Amino acid sequence: GMVYAIGTGGNNLMVINGRTNKVVATVPVGNTPAGIAIDETANRIYVANQRDGTISVIDGAGNQPIGTWPVPSLSDGANNVWNLEVDPPLKRLYVSIPPTTIASFTGLQALDISTGAAVARINSQSILSGLGLRCGAVDCSTLSSSEGLAVNPATHHVLLSDSGNGTVMVIDGVNDQVLNTFATGTGALALAVDPTVGLVYVSDVSDTYIGAF
Numbered sequence: 001g002m003v004y005a006i007g008t009g010g011n012n013l014m015v016i017n018g019r020t021n022k023v024v025a026t027v028p029v030g031n032t033p034a035g036i037a038i039d040e041t042a043n044r045i046y047v048a049n050q051r052d053g054t055i056s057v058i059d060g061a062g063n064q065p066i067g068t069w070p071v072p073s074l075s076d077g078a079n080n081v082w083n084l085e086v087d088p089p090l091k092r093l094y095v096s097i098p099p100t101t102i103a104s105f106t107g108l109q110a111l112d113i114s115t116g117a118a119v120a121r122i123n124s125q126s127i128l129s130g131l132g133l134r135c136g137a138v139d140c141s142t143l144s145s146s147e148g149l150a151v152n153p154a155t156h157h158v159l160l161s162d163s164g165n166g167t168v169m170v171i172d173g174v175n176d177q178v179l180n181t182f183a184t185g186t187g188a189l190a191l192a193v194d195p196t197v198g199l200v201y202v203s204d205v206s207d208t209y210i211g212a213f
Contacts (some may be wrong), residue, residue: 002060004045006033008124013047013056015063025063029056037084037093039113046093055081055116056094069116071095071109083149086113087156090173094158096149108149108160109135110176120176150191150200157202161188168202168213184211 002181003016007026011033015025030049033056037046043060057067071081072076091114097107110119148161148168156173166186170179185204188211202211 001059004036005064006036006047008034010033011049013045013058019026027056027058027063029058030054030068032100033079035083035096037086039086039088039093041088042113046084047084049133050080053080055093055111056092057116069111071097071111082147085149085158087149087151087153087158087173088113088158089153090156092119092173094149094151094173095149095205096160099109108158108171110158148189148191148202150193152193152195152198152200154195154198159191159193161191161202163189166204168200182213184213 001018003018004018005143007014011029011031013029013033014023015027016022017024029047030052032049032051033047034050044061045058047056047058048058053071055069055071055195056065057069058064059066079176080097085094086092091112093111093113095109095111097109107121109121111117112119115188147163150159157162157179160169160173162169162170165178166184166188167181168184168188168191169181171177172179184202188202188204190203199212204211
């Protein structure tokens, strides 16, 4: 299989043959690529271009760019992007969005995986966005610096980490509702999901350990 890596300095995506460990293609993307998501069903690679506020769409068969999507900008003016995750059965691409100041990550947006159109969103103040996302009985007003992003394909749950307050928010991708917020430790950052056993792993950079729930 292929391995994909971003080259921030050169604003490109490197495609590496996993058998030979050799670079087989270098694909130009936008300014300061920050995150990658792969849709194996459609054989597409998505790259978040942080300082452009765009997403590069790349055909995995030919390693060629086939589109550039601007992330829909709402009334708060947030148009930068950071991490990406896909849920192909729901036809969604999830995007971590900072507000207008780079490196302050406080938003999540769901896009249509085929067109890039906005589907649902928690805005940069973590309040109801008007695009269908409901917080229900859960207080979701505490996001301060959300960064990490992961999807459990078995449950269609979206996980969003907040290093500022040491929490992980769980969102139901089927009905766009915040389900819960877990305290995981200071500096909650990178996320990984094991859908087989239903565990979520989170790195806590300030506490220097890996938590699981």
